[in-house]
Amino acid sequence: MAICCLSGYLGCPAIQAEPTLYLIGDSTMANKPVIAENPERGWGQMLPGFFKPDIRLENHAVNGRSSKSFRDEGRWEAVRKQLRPGDWVMIQFGHNDQKPDQARHTDPFTTYTEQLRRYVTETRELGAMPVLATSVVRRRFDAQGRLTPTHGEYPEAVRVLAQALDVPLLDMREASAALLNRLGPERSKSLFVWTLPGEYARFPDGHEDNTHFNALGATRMCDLAVALIQDAIPSLAIHLMLPSQP
Secondary structure, rough: HHHHOOOOOHHHOOOOOEEEEEEEEEEOOOOOOOOOOOOOHHHHHHHHHHEEEOOOEEEOOOOOHHHHHHHHHOOHHHHOOOOOOOOEEEEEOOOOOOOOOOOOOOOOHHHHHHHHHHHHHHHHHHOOOEEEOOOOOOOOOOOOOOOOOOOOOHHHHHHHHHHHHHOOOEEEEHHHHHHHHHHHHHHHHHEEEEEOOOOOEEEEOOEEEEEEOOOHHHHHHHHHHHHHHHOOHHHHHHHEOOOOOO
């Protein structure tokens, strides 16, 4: 890498001094309007506060998108055109790939895997570094108070592909499941958009949402992502601003 930085005359692209971390994914990761009537937040929205000024973050995750629709709508092309050597792309889809509509649906070990493979390959072709992440869990407990899986084979498809392509993996499914199981059915409500009647103008009759996070939940999910980055991606973790650091 150092040789590339010194050998631009040979056509080897230099690694930029200030890389960018791009996030692509769905509503659980996306930025949400920070306004009084909207309690919803995405965990990627909280991530910039954990990084030093020596790296930029751009959150391109959007509500309702799957690995397929994000590409079909041209959203990936907008990111791809900006990628430079040394950048990072964190990829987390799955919630909406399960949806039955043709615009979004993919199958775990065929079309979903192929979409993710293309994101990884195209990121690497531009000298940037991909990171794959499994979906965060939905809050669904059985009668015995045990968290029930809702994402089928999609998380396993991500794990298999990450290993096959030697891509860093953030297993957010396992980390978030462990957190919700520790909290249990009642305490875990505090992480999601559960509101009382009249509490928010957006939900005058109250709201019970077991998929989307409030500010506390998004922050807790972001904490999990940061811990996984520390464990799995040392070359990205060097940009983290951690409490123990000056």
